[in-house]
Amino acid sequence: MAGKGSAAEEIEVDGVAVRLTSPDKVYFPKLGKDGTKRKLVDYYLAVADPMVAVLRDRPVHLQRFPDGIDGEEIYQKRVPQKHPDYLQTCQVTFPSGRTADALKVTHPSAIAWAAQMGTITLHPWQVRCPDVEHPDELRIDLDPQPGTGFREARTIAVEVLKPLLDELGMVGYPKTSGGRGVHIFLRIATDWDFIAVRRAGIALAREVERRAPDAVTTSWWKEERGTRLFIDYNQNARDRTFASAYSVRKTEIATVSTPLTWKELADADPDDYTINSVPGFVAGRPDPWADIDAKAQSLQVLLDMVEVDEKERGLGDLPYPPSYPKMPGEPPRVQPSKKVAEHWDEDGNRKN
Structure with missing residues:
Protein backbone atom coordinates (compact mmCIF):
# COMPACT_ATOMS: atom_id res chain seq x y z
CA MET A 1 0.00 0.00 0.00
CA GLU A 133 -31.14 4.66 28.72
CA HIS A 134 -33.03 7.75 27.57
CA PRO A 135 -32.41 9.04 24.02
CA ASP A 136 -32.12 12.75 23.37
CA GLU A 137 -32.56 12.31 19.60
CA LEU A 138 -35.27 10.96 17.38
CA ARG A 139 -33.72 10.00 14.05
CA ILE A 140 -35.46 9.73 10.68
CA ASP A 141 -33.76 7.70 7.97
CA LEU A 142 -35.08 8.14 4.43
CA ASP A 143 -33.49 5.09 2.84
CA PRO A 144 -33.79 4.75 -0.96
CA GLN A 145 -34.68 1.31 -2.25
CA PRO A 146 -33.76 -0.07 -5.71
CA GLY A 147 -35.22 2.22 -8.34
CA THR A 148 -35.08 5.30 -6.11
CA GLY A 149 -32.25 7.59 -5.03
CA PHE A 150 -31.24 10.82 -3.41
CA ARG A 151 -33.58 12.94 -5.55
CA GLU A 152 -36.59 11.06 -4.18
CA ALA A 153 -35.27 11.20 -0.63
CA ARG A 154 -34.72 14.96 -0.66
CA THR A 155 -38.14 15.53 -2.27
CA ILE A 156 -39.94 13.61 0.46
CA ALA A 157 -37.85 15.33 3.13
CA VAL A 158 -38.53 18.84 1.87
CA GLU A 159 -42.06 18.51 0.49
CA VAL A 160 -43.66 16.02 2.90
CA LEU A 161 -41.68 15.62 6.12
CA LYS A 162 -40.78 19.28 6.69
CA PRO A 163 -44.40 20.50 6.35
CA LEU A 164 -45.53 17.71 8.67
CA LEU A 165 -42.99 18.71 11.31
CA ASP A 166 -44.15 22.32 10.97
CA GLU A 167 -47.75 21.23 11.56
CA LEU A 168 -46.68 19.31 14.66
CA GLY A 169 -44.66 22.25 15.98
CA MET A 170 -41.44 20.26 15.80
CA VAL A 171 -38.03 21.19 14.41
CA GLY A 172 -35.88 18.78 12.42
CA TYR A 173 -32.28 19.14 11.33
CA PRO A 174 -31.43 17.51 7.97
CA LYS A 175 -28.17 16.15 6.63
CA THR A 176 -27.04 14.09 3.71
CA SER A 177 -26.27 10.50 4.63
CA GLY A 178 -23.11 10.66 2.54
CA GLY A 179 -24.77 8.21 0.19
CA ARG A 180 -28.18 8.19 -1.48
CA GLY A 181 -30.25 8.83 1.64
CA VAL A 182 -31.28 11.72 3.85
CA HIS A 183 -31.20 11.85 7.64
CA ILE A 184 -33.23 14.18 9.85
CA PHE A 185 -32.53 14.54 13.58
CA LEU A 186 -34.92 15.91 16.21
CA ARG A 187 -33.53 16.92 19.59
CA ILE A 188 -35.90 15.62 22.27
CA ALA A 189 -36.30 15.67 26.02
CA THR A 190 -34.85 12.64 27.83
CA ASP A 191 -38.21 11.70 29.34
CA TRP A 192 -38.70 8.50 27.33
CA ASP A 193 -36.88 5.22 26.87
CA PHE A 194 -35.82 3.53 23.63
CA ILE A 195 -39.15 1.72 23.23
CA ALA A 196 -41.22 4.92 23.45
CA VAL A 197 -38.90 6.89 21.17
CA ARG A 198 -38.98 4.11 18.58
CA ARG A 199 -42.80 3.99 18.70
CA ALA A 200 -42.90 7.78 18.27
CA GLY A 201 -40.67 7.40 15.23
CA ILE A 202 -43.00 4.75 13.81
CA ALA A 203 -46.01 7.05 14.21
CA LEU A 204 -44.20 9.86 12.40
CA ALA A 205 -43.09 7.50 9.63
CA ARG A 206 -46.62 6.16 9.19
CA GLU A 207 -47.99 9.68 8.76
CA VAL A 208 -45.38 10.43 6.09
CA GLU A 209 -46.38 7.17 4.41
CA ARG A 210 -50.07 8.15 4.49
CA ARG A 211 -49.25 11.46 2.82
CA ALA A 212 -47.09 9.89 0.11
CA PRO A 213 -48.14 6.23 -0.16
CA ASP A 214 -46.76 5.76 -3.67
CA ALA A 215 -43.34 7.10 -2.67
CA VAL A 216 -42.82 5.97 0.93
CA THR A 217 -43.12 2.72 2.89
CA THR A 218 -42.64 1.62 6.47
CA SER A 219 -42.58 -2.08 5.55
CA TRP A 220 -39.73 -3.94 7.24
CA TRP A 221 -39.94 -6.66 4.60
CA LYS A 222 -38.07 -5.86 1.39
CA GLU A 223 -40.49 -7.88 -0.72
CA GLU A 224 -43.22 -5.36 0.17
CA ARG A 225 -41.30 -2.12 -0.37
CA GLY A 226 -41.29 -1.87 -4.14
CA THR A 227 -39.67 1.22 -5.68
CA ARG A 228 -40.35 3.41 -2.66
CA LEU A 229 -38.29 5.06 0.04
CA PHE A 230 -38.10 3.03 3.23
CA ILE A 231 -38.31 4.99 6.47
CA ASP A 232 -36.10 2.86 8.68
CA TYR A 233 -37.92 3.29 11.98
CA ASN A 234 -35.60 0.76 13.65
CA GLN A 235 -32.80 3.32 13.60
CA ASN A 236 -34.38 4.51 16.86
CA ALA A 237 -33.90 1.13 18.55
CA ARG A 238 -31.15 0.49 21.08
CA ASP A 239 -27.67 0.10 19.56
CA ARG A 240 -28.76 1.19 16.09
CA THR A 241 -26.50 3.98 14.93
CA PHE A 242 -26.22 6.50 12.10
CA ALA A 243 -23.16 8.00 10.53
CA SER A 244 -22.61 11.15 12.54
CA ALA A 245 -22.89 14.62 11.10
CA TYR A 246 -19.57 15.45 9.38
CA SER A 247 -18.55 11.79 9.15
CA VAL A 248 -16.76 10.61 6.03
CA ARG A 249 -18.28 7.64 4.23
CA LYS A 250 -16.81 4.65 2.44
CA THR A 251 -17.17 6.00 -1.10
CA GLU A 252 -14.62 6.44 -3.87
CA ILE A 253 -14.66 10.22 -3.55
CA ALA A 254 -14.85 10.30 0.27
CA THR A 255 -18.28 11.87 0.56
CA VAL A 256 -19.32 13.41 3.87
CA SER A 257 -22.59 13.21 5.80
CA THR A 258 -23.17 16.96 5.77
CA PRO A 259 -25.60 19.08 7.82
CA LEU A 260 -27.66 21.37 5.59
CA THR A 261 -30.43 23.91 5.86
CA TRP A 262 -33.77 22.81 4.44
CA LYS A 263 -33.24 25.26 1.59
CA GLU A 264 -29.81 23.81 0.84
CA LEU A 265 -31.21 20.29 0.92
CA ALA A 266 -33.80 21.13 -1.76
CA ASP A 267 -31.04 21.56 -4.34
CA ALA A 268 -28.34 19.32 -2.87
CA ASP A 269 -26.22 16.72 -4.61
CA PRO A 270 -24.49 14.37 -2.12
CA ASP A 271 -21.41 14.08 -4.33
CA ASP A 272 -20.73 17.78 -3.82
CA TYR A 273 -19.82 17.19 -0.17
CA THR A 274 -16.43 15.47 0.25
CA ILE A 275 -13.40 15.64 2.53
CA ASN A 276 -11.88 18.10 0.09
CA SER A 277 -14.88 20.42 -0.29
CA VAL A 278 -16.68 20.35 3.06
CA PRO A 279 -14.11 22.28 5.17
CA GLY A 280 -14.43 25.32 2.90
CA PHE A 281 -18.19 24.89 2.67
CA VAL A 282 -18.54 24.74 6.46
CA ALA A 283 -16.25 27.74 6.98
CA GLY A 284 -18.15 29.80 4.42
CA ARG A 285 -21.59 29.90 6.07
CA PRO A 286 -23.24 29.66 9.52
CA ASP A 287 -23.65 26.22 11.05
CA PRO A 288 -27.25 25.13 10.28
CA TRP A 289 -27.22 22.87 13.33
CA ALA A 290 -25.81 25.50 15.72
CA ASP A 291 -29.02 25.70 17.75
CA ILE A 292 -29.94 22.00 17.75
CA ASP A 293 -29.42 21.82 21.51
CA ALA A 294 -31.39 25.00 22.21
CA LYS A 295 -34.66 23.19 22.87
CA ALA A 296 -35.37 19.62 23.96
CA GLN A 297 -38.68 18.88 22.24
CA SER A 298 -41.54 16.88 23.70
CA LEU A 299 -42.58 13.62 22.04
CA GLN A 300 -46.13 13.85 23.37
CA VAL A 301 -47.67 14.89 20.05
CA LEU A 302 -46.13 11.81 18.40
CA LEU A 303 -47.13 9.52 21.27
CA ASP A 304 -50.69 10.80 20.86
CA MET A 305 -50.40 9.70 17.22
CA VAL A 306 -49.28 6.26 18.44
CA GLU A 307 -52.49 6.00 20.45
CA VAL A 308 -54.64 7.03 17.49
CA ASP A 309 -52.91 4.49 15.26
CA GLU A 310 -53.57 1.74 17.79
CA LYS A 311 -57.16 2.57 18.78
CA GLU A 312 -58.62 3.93 15.55
CA ARG A 313 -56.53 2.24 12.85
CA GLY A 314 -55.55 -1.01 14.53
CA LEU A 315 -51.86 -0.32 13.90
CA GLY A 316 -49.56 -1.65 16.59
CA ASP A 317 -45.84 -2.15 16.76
CA LEU A 318 -43.62 -3.17 13.84
CA PRO A 319 -40.87 -5.82 13.71
CA TYR A 320 -37.50 -5.30 15.34
CA PRO A 321 -34.23 -6.34 13.66
CA PRO A 322 -33.58 -10.10 13.83
CA SER A 323 -30.73 -9.75 16.35
CA TYR A 324 -33.08 -8.35 19.01
CA PRO A 325 -34.93 -10.42 21.60
CA LYS A 326 -38.67 -10.74 21.07
CA MET A 327 -40.21 -7.49 22.30
CA PRO A 328 -43.61 -7.07 24.03
CA GLY A 329 -46.35 -6.28 21.51
CA GLU A 330 -44.11 -6.95 18.54
CA PRO A 331 -45.74 -8.72 15.56
CA PRO A 332 -44.26 -11.99 14.29
CA ARG A 333 -40.92 -11.67 12.55
CA VAL A 334 -41.85 -13.71 9.54
CA GLN A 335 -41.53 -12.68 5.92
CA PRO A 336 -45.07 -12.36 4.50
CA SER A 337 -44.37 -14.69 1.58
CA LYS A 338 -43.14 -17.36 4.00
CA LYS A 339 -46.23 -17.35 6.18
CA VAL A 340 -48.18 -20.59 6.03
CA ALA A 341 -51.77 -19.64 6.71
CA GLU A 342 -52.64 -22.65 8.86
CA HIS A 343 -49.77 -21.81 11.22
CA TRP A 344 -51.01 -18.29 12.04
CA ASP A 345 -54.22 -16.93 13.57
CA GLU A 346 -56.17 -13.96 12.24
CA ASP A 347 -54.15 -11.58 14.48
CA GLY A 348 -50.86 -12.71 12.96
CA ASN A 349 -49.74 -14.83 15.91
CA ARG A 350 -48.22 -18.28 15.54
CA LYS A 351 -50.57 -21.11 16.48
CA ASN A 352 -49.35 -23.71 18.98
Whole structure:
Protein backbone atom coordinates (compact mmCIF):
# COMPACT_ATOMS: atom_id res chain seq x y z
CA MET A 1 0.00 0.00 0.00
CA ALA A 2 1.43 3.35 -1.00
CA GLY A 3 2.76 5.38 1.89
CA LYS A 4 2.66 2.51 4.35
CA GLY A 5 6.25 3.10 5.42
CA SER A 6 5.94 6.86 5.97
CA ALA A 7 7.34 8.00 9.31
CA ALA A 8 5.14 8.36 12.38
CA GLU A 9 4.70 11.79 13.90
CA GLU A 10 2.87 13.61 16.66
CA ILE A 11 0.23 16.22 15.96
CA GLU A 12 -1.07 18.70 18.49
CA VAL A 13 -4.85 18.73 18.82
CA ASP A 14 -6.09 21.49 21.10
CA GLY A 15 -3.31 20.86 23.60
CA VAL A 16 -3.28 17.07 23.27
CA ALA A 17 -0.51 15.18 21.48
CA VAL A 18 -1.93 12.53 19.14
CA ARG A 19 0.38 10.01 17.49
CA LEU A 20 -0.12 9.66 13.74
CA THR A 21 1.36 6.62 12.01
CA SER A 22 1.70 6.02 8.26
CA PRO A 23 0.23 9.42 7.38
CA ASP A 24 0.84 8.91 3.66
CA LYS A 25 -1.07 5.63 3.45
CA VAL A 26 -3.76 5.96 0.79
CA TYR A 27 -7.25 5.35 2.14
CA PHE A 28 -9.21 6.47 -0.93
CA PRO A 29 -7.33 5.17 -4.00
CA LYS A 30 -9.32 7.16 -6.52
CA LEU A 31 -8.25 10.40 -4.81
CA GLY A 32 -4.53 9.54 -4.75
CA LYS A 33 -2.57 12.07 -2.66
CA ASP A 34 -5.86 13.79 -1.74
CA GLY A 35 -7.15 10.56 -0.18
CA THR A 36 -4.42 9.72 2.33
CA LYS A 37 -4.68 9.10 6.04
CA ARG A 38 -3.21 12.54 6.65
CA LYS A 39 -5.90 14.13 4.49
CA LEU A 40 -8.55 12.25 6.49
CA VAL A 41 -7.11 13.48 9.79
CA ASP A 42 -6.77 17.02 8.42
CA TYR A 43 -10.40 16.92 7.35
CA TYR A 44 -11.61 15.83 10.77
CA LEU A 45 -9.54 18.53 12.47
CA ALA A 46 -11.01 21.13 10.11
CA VAL A 47 -14.58 20.26 11.17
CA ALA A 48 -13.74 19.36 14.77
CA ASP A 49 -15.65 22.18 16.47
CA PRO A 50 -19.12 21.50 15.03
CA MET A 51 -18.49 17.76 15.04
CA VAL A 52 -17.56 17.63 18.72
CA ALA A 53 -20.66 19.70 19.47
CA VAL A 54 -22.98 17.05 17.98
CA LEU A 55 -20.98 14.12 19.38
CA ARG A 56 -20.20 15.47 22.84
CA ASP A 57 -20.67 12.83 25.57
CA ARG A 58 -22.13 10.31 23.14
CA PRO A 59 -20.98 6.68 23.02
CA VAL A 60 -19.58 6.12 19.54
CA HIS A 61 -18.81 3.04 17.46
CA LEU A 62 -16.06 3.10 14.85
CA GLN A 63 -16.26 1.88 11.26
CA ARG A 64 -12.59 1.26 10.52
CA PHE A 65 -10.67 0.51 7.33
CA PRO A 66 -7.03 0.34 8.50
CA ASP A 67 -5.81 -0.49 4.97
CA GLY A 68 -8.14 1.89 3.16
CA ILE A 69 -11.65 1.48 1.84
CA ASP A 70 -10.67 -1.44 -0.38
CA GLY A 71 -9.33 -3.36 2.61
CA GLU A 72 -10.90 -5.15 5.56
CA GLU A 73 -13.75 -3.42 7.38
CA ILE A 74 -13.78 -3.52 11.19
CA TYR A 75 -16.88 -2.34 13.04
CA GLN A 76 -15.55 -1.64 16.52
CA LYS A 77 -17.87 -1.10 19.46
CA ARG A 78 -15.31 -1.27 22.27
CA VAL A 79 -12.31 0.92 22.99
CA PRO A 80 -9.18 -1.23 23.37
CA GLN A 81 -8.05 -1.82 26.95
CA LYS A 82 -4.75 -0.21 26.07
CA HIS A 83 -5.60 3.24 24.81
CA PRO A 84 -4.23 6.77 25.26
CA ASP A 85 -4.94 8.42 28.59
CA TYR A 86 -6.70 11.33 26.91
CA LEU A 87 -9.57 9.12 25.72
CA GLN A 88 -12.76 8.73 27.72
CA THR A 89 -15.25 5.88 27.56
CA CYS A 90 -18.88 5.26 28.37
CA GLN A 91 -20.55 1.94 29.18
CA VAL A 92 -23.49 0.92 27.01
CA THR A 93 -25.78 -2.10 27.13
CA PHE A 94 -26.66 -4.00 23.96
CA PRO A 95 -30.02 -5.71 23.24
CA SER A 96 -28.38 -9.01 24.25
CA GLY A 97 -27.71 -7.61 27.72
CA ARG A 98 -23.95 -7.54 27.21
CA THR A 99 -22.10 -4.32 27.91
CA ALA A 100 -19.15 -2.48 26.38
CA ASP A 101 -17.00 0.56 27.08
CA ALA A 102 -17.53 2.66 23.96
CA LEU A 103 -15.59 5.74 22.95
CA LYS A 104 -17.06 8.90 24.50
CA VAL A 105 -16.27 12.03 22.52
CA THR A 106 -15.44 15.04 24.66
CA HIS A 107 -12.52 16.61 22.78
CA PRO A 108 -11.24 16.82 19.18
CA SER A 109 -8.38 14.49 20.12
CA ALA A 110 -10.87 11.62 20.35
CA ILE A 111 -11.86 12.15 16.72
CA ALA A 112 -8.22 12.49 15.64
CA TRP A 113 -7.39 9.25 17.47
CA ALA A 114 -10.29 7.50 15.74
CA ALA A 115 -8.99 8.64 12.34
CA GLN A 116 -5.50 7.48 13.32
CA MET A 117 -7.01 4.05 13.97
CA GLY A 118 -8.32 3.95 10.40
CA THR A 119 -11.84 5.09 11.23
CA ILE A 120 -13.64 6.44 8.21
CA THR A 121 -17.09 6.82 9.82
CA LEU A 122 -18.11 7.52 13.41
CA HIS A 123 -21.43 6.04 14.53
CA PRO A 124 -22.89 7.69 17.65
CA TRP A 125 -25.71 6.44 19.83
CA GLN A 126 -28.79 8.63 20.26
CA VAL A 127 -28.00 9.10 23.97
CA ARG A 128 -25.51 11.05 26.03
CA CYS A 129 -23.45 9.70 28.90
CA PRO A 130 -24.10 9.02 31.72
CA ASP A 131 -27.83 8.61 30.96
CA VAL A 132 -27.59 5.97 28.25
CA GLU A 133 -31.14 4.66 28.72
CA HIS A 134 -33.03 7.75 27.57
CA PRO A 135 -32.41 9.04 24.02
CA ASP A 136 -32.12 12.75 23.37
CA GLU A 137 -32.56 12.31 19.60
CA LEU A 138 -35.27 10.96 17.38
CA ARG A 139 -33.72 10.00 14.05
CA ILE A 140 -35.46 9.73 10.68
CA ASP A 141 -33.76 7.70 7.97
CA LEU A 142 -35.08 8.14 4.43
CA ASP A 143 -33.49 5.09 2.84
CA PRO A 144 -33.79 4.75 -0.96
CA GLN A 145 -34.68 1.31 -2.25
CA PRO A 146 -33.76 -0.07 -5.71
CA GLY A 147 -35.22 2.22 -8.34
CA THR A 148 -35.08 5.30 -6.11
CA GLY A 149 -32.25 7.59 -5.03
CA PHE A 150 -31.24 10.82 -3.41
CA ARG A 151 -33.58 12.94 -5.55
CA GLU A 152 -36.59 11.06 -4.18
CA ALA A 153 -35.27 11.20 -0.63
CA ARG A 154 -34.72 14.96 -0.66
CA THR A 155 -38.14 15.53 -2.27
CA ILE A 156 -39.94 13.61 0.46
CA ALA A 157 -37.85 15.33 3.13
CA VAL A 158 -38.53 18.84 1.87
CA GLU A 159 -42.06 18.51 0.49
CA VAL A 160 -43.66 16.02 2.90
CA LEU A 161 -41.68 15.62 6.12
CA LYS A 162 -40.78 19.28 6.69
CA PRO A 163 -44.40 20.50 6.35
CA LEU A 164 -45.53 17.71 8.67
CA LEU A 165 -42.99 18.71 11.31
CA ASP A 166 -44.15 22.32 10.97
CA GLU A 167 -47.75 21.23 11.56
CA LEU A 168 -46.68 19.31 14.66
CA GLY A 169 -44.66 22.25 15.98
CA MET A 170 -41.44 20.26 15.80
CA VAL A 171 -38.03 21.19 14.41
CA GLY A 172 -35.88 18.78 12.42
CA TYR A 173 -32.28 19.14 11.33
CA PRO A 174 -31.43 17.51 7.97
CA LYS A 175 -28.17 16.15 6.63
CA THR A 176 -27.04 14.09 3.71
CA SER A 177 -26.27 10.50 4.63
CA GLY A 178 -23.11 10.66 2.54
CA GLY A 179 -24.77 8.21 0.19
CA ARG A 180 -28.18 8.19 -1.48
CA GLY A 181 -30.25 8.83 1.64
CA VAL A 182 -31.28 11.72 3.85
CA HIS A 183 -31.20 11.85 7.64
CA ILE A 184 -33.23 14.18 9.85
CA PHE A 185 -32.53 14.54 13.58
CA LEU A 186 -34.92 15.91 16.21
CA ARG A 187 -33.53 16.92 19.59
CA ILE A 188 -35.90 15.62 22.27
CA ALA A 189 -36.30 15.67 26.02
CA THR A 190 -34.85 12.64 27.83
CA ASP A 191 -38.21 11.70 29.34
CA TRP A 192 -38.70 8.50 27.33
CA ASP A 193 -36.88 5.22 26.87
CA PHE A 194 -35.82 3.53 23.63
CA ILE A 195 -39.15 1.72 23.23
CA ALA A 196 -41.22 4.92 23.45
CA VAL A 197 -38.90 6.89 21.17
CA ARG A 198 -38.98 4.11 18.58
CA ARG A 199 -42.80 3.99 18.70
CA ALA A 200 -42.90 7.78 18.27
CA GLY A 201 -40.67 7.40 15.23
CA ILE A 202 -43.00 4.75 13.81
CA ALA A 203 -46.01 7.05 14.21
CA LEU A 204 -44.20 9.86 12.40
CA ALA A 205 -43.09 7.50 9.63
CA ARG A 206 -46.62 6.16 9.19
CA GLU A 207 -47.99 9.68 8.76
CA VAL A 208 -45.38 10.43 6.09
CA GLU A 209 -46.38 7.17 4.41
CA ARG A 210 -50.07 8.15 4.49
CA ARG A 211 -49.25 11.46 2.82
CA ALA A 212 -47.09 9.89 0.11
CA PRO A 213 -48.14 6.23 -0.16
CA ASP A 214 -46.76 5.76 -3.67
CA ALA A 215 -43.34 7.10 -2.67
CA VAL A 216 -42.82 5.97 0.93
CA THR A 217 -43.12 2.72 2.89
CA THR A 218 -42.64 1.62 6.47
CA SER A 219 -42.58 -2.08 5.55
CA TRP A 220 -39.73 -3.94 7.24
CA TRP A 221 -39.94 -6.66 4.60
CA LYS A 222 -38.07 -5.86 1.39
CA GLU A 223 -40.49 -7.88 -0.72
CA GLU A 224 -43.22 -5.36 0.17
CA ARG A 225 -41.30 -2.12 -0.37
CA GLY A 226 -41.29 -1.87 -4.14
CA THR A 227 -39.67 1.22 -5.68
CA ARG A 228 -40.35 3.41 -2.66
CA LEU A 229 -38.29 5.06 0.04
CA PHE A 230 -38.10 3.03 3.23
CA ILE A 231 -38.31 4.99 6.47
CA ASP A 232 -36.10 2.86 8.68
CA TYR A 233 -37.92 3.29 11.98
CA ASN A 234 -35.60 0.76 13.65
CA GLN A 235 -32.80 3.32 13.60
CA ASN A 236 -34.38 4.51 16.86
CA ALA A 237 -33.90 1.13 18.55
CA ARG A 238 -31.15 0.49 21.08
CA ASP A 239 -27.67 0.10 19.56
CA ARG A 240 -28.76 1.19 16.09
CA THR A 241 -26.50 3.98 14.93
CA PHE A 242 -26.22 6.50 12.10
CA ALA A 243 -23.16 8.00 10.53
CA SER A 244 -22.61 11.15 12.54
CA ALA A 245 -22.89 14.62 11.10
CA TYR A 246 -19.57 15.45 9.38
CA SER A 247 -18.55 11.79 9.15
CA VAL A 248 -16.76 10.61 6.03
CA ARG A 249 -18.28 7.64 4.23
CA LYS A 250 -16.81 4.65 2.44
CA THR A 251 -17.17 6.00 -1.10
CA GLU A 252 -14.62 6.44 -3.87
CA ILE A 253 -14.66 10.22 -3.55
CA ALA A 254 -14.85 10.30 0.27
CA THR A 255 -18.28 11.87 0.56
CA VAL A 256 -19.32 13.41 3.87
CA SER A 257 -22.59 13.21 5.80
CA THR A 258 -23.17 16.96 5.77
CA PRO A 259 -25.60 19.08 7.82
CA LEU A 260 -27.66 21.37 5.59
CA THR A 261 -30.43 23.91 5.86
CA TRP A 262 -33.77 22.81 4.44
CA LYS A 263 -33.24 25.26 1.59
CA GLU A 264 -29.81 23.81 0.84
CA LEU A 265 -31.21 20.29 0.92
CA ALA A 266 -33.80 21.13 -1.76
CA ASP A 267 -31.04 21.56 -4.34
CA ALA A 268 -28.34 19.32 -2.87
CA ASP A 269 -26.22 16.72 -4.61
CA PRO A 270 -24.49 14.37 -2.12
CA ASP A 271 -21.41 14.08 -4.33
CA ASP A 272 -20.73 17.78 -3.82
CA TYR A 273 -19.82 17.19 -0.17
CA THR A 274 -16.43 15.47 0.25
CA ILE A 275 -13.40 15.64 2.53
CA ASN A 276 -11.88 18.10 0.09
CA SER A 277 -14.88 20.42 -0.29
CA VAL A 278 -16.68 20.35 3.06
CA PRO A 279 -14.11 22.28 5.17
CA GLY A 280 -14.43 25.32 2.90
CA PHE A 281 -18.19 24.89 2.67
CA VAL A 282 -18.54 24.74 6.46
CA ALA A 283 -16.25 27.74 6.98
CA GLY A 284 -18.15 29.80 4.42
CA ARG A 285 -21.59 29.90 6.07
CA PRO A 286 -23.24 29.66 9.52
CA ASP A 287 -23.65 26.22 11.05
CA PRO A 288 -27.25 25.13 10.28
CA TRP A 289 -27.22 22.87 13.33
CA ALA A 290 -25.81 25.50 15.72
CA ASP A 291 -29.02 25.70 17.75
CA ILE A 292 -29.94 22.00 17.75
CA ASP A 293 -29.42 21.82 21.51
CA ALA A 294 -31.39 25.00 22.21
CA LYS A 295 -34.66 23.19 22.87
CA ALA A 296 -35.37 19.62 23.96
CA GLN A 297 -38.68 18.88 22.24
CA SER A 298 -41.54 16.88 23.70
CA LEU A 299 -42.58 13.62 22.04
CA GLN A 300 -46.13 13.85 23.37
CA VAL A 301 -47.67 14.89 20.05
CA LEU A 302 -46.13 11.81 18.40
CA LEU A 303 -47.13 9.52 21.27
CA ASP A 304 -50.69 10.80 20.86
CA MET A 305 -50.40 9.70 17.22
CA VAL A 306 -49.28 6.26 18.44
CA GLU A 307 -52.49 6.00 20.45
CA VAL A 308 -54.64 7.03 17.49
CA ASP A 309 -52.91 4.49 15.26
CA GLU A 310 -53.57 1.74 17.79
CA LYS A 311 -57.16 2.57 18.78
CA GLU A 312 -58.62 3.93 15.55
CA ARG A 313 -56.53 2.24 12.85
CA GLY A 314 -55.55 -1.01 14.53
CA LEU A 315 -51.86 -0.32 13.90
CA GLY A 316 -49.56 -1.65 16.59
CA ASP A 317 -45.84 -2.15 16.76
CA LEU A 318 -43.62 -3.17 13.84
CA PRO A 319 -40.87 -5.82 13.71
CA TYR A 320 -37.50 -5.30 15.34
CA PRO A 321 -34.23 -6.34 13.66
CA PRO A 322 -33.58 -10.10 13.83
CA SER A 323 -30.73 -9.75 16.35
CA TYR A 324 -33.08 -8.35 19.01
CA PRO A 325 -34.93 -10.42 21.60
CA LYS A 326 -38.67 -10.74 21.07
CA MET A 327 -40.21 -7.49 22.30
CA PRO A 328 -43.61 -7.07 24.03
CA GLY A 329 -46.35 -6.28 21.51
CA GLU A 330 -44.11 -6.95 18.54
CA PRO A 331 -45.74 -8.72 15.56
CA PRO A 332 -44.26 -11.99 14.29
CA ARG A 333 -40.92 -11.67 12.55
CA VAL A 334 -41.85 -13.71 9.54
CA GLN A 335 -41.53 -12.68 5.92
CA PRO A 336 -45.07 -12.36 4.50
CA SER A 337 -44.37 -14.69 1.58
CA LYS A 338 -43.14 -17.36 4.00
CA LYS A 339 -46.23 -17.35 6.18
CA VAL A 340 -48.18 -20.59 6.03
CA ALA A 341 -51.77 -19.64 6.71
CA GLU A 342 -52.64 -22.65 8.86
CA HIS A 343 -49.77 -21.81 11.22
CA TRP A 344 -51.01 -18.29 12.04
CA ASP A 345 -54.22 -16.93 13.57
CA GLU A 346 -56.17 -13.96 12.24
CA ASP A 347 -54.15 -11.58 14.48
CA GLY A 348 -50.86 -12.71 12.96
CA ASN A 349 -49.74 -14.83 15.91
CA ARG A 350 -48.22 -18.28 15.54
CA LYS A 351 -50.57 -21.11 16.48
CA ASN A 352 -49.35 -23.71 18.98
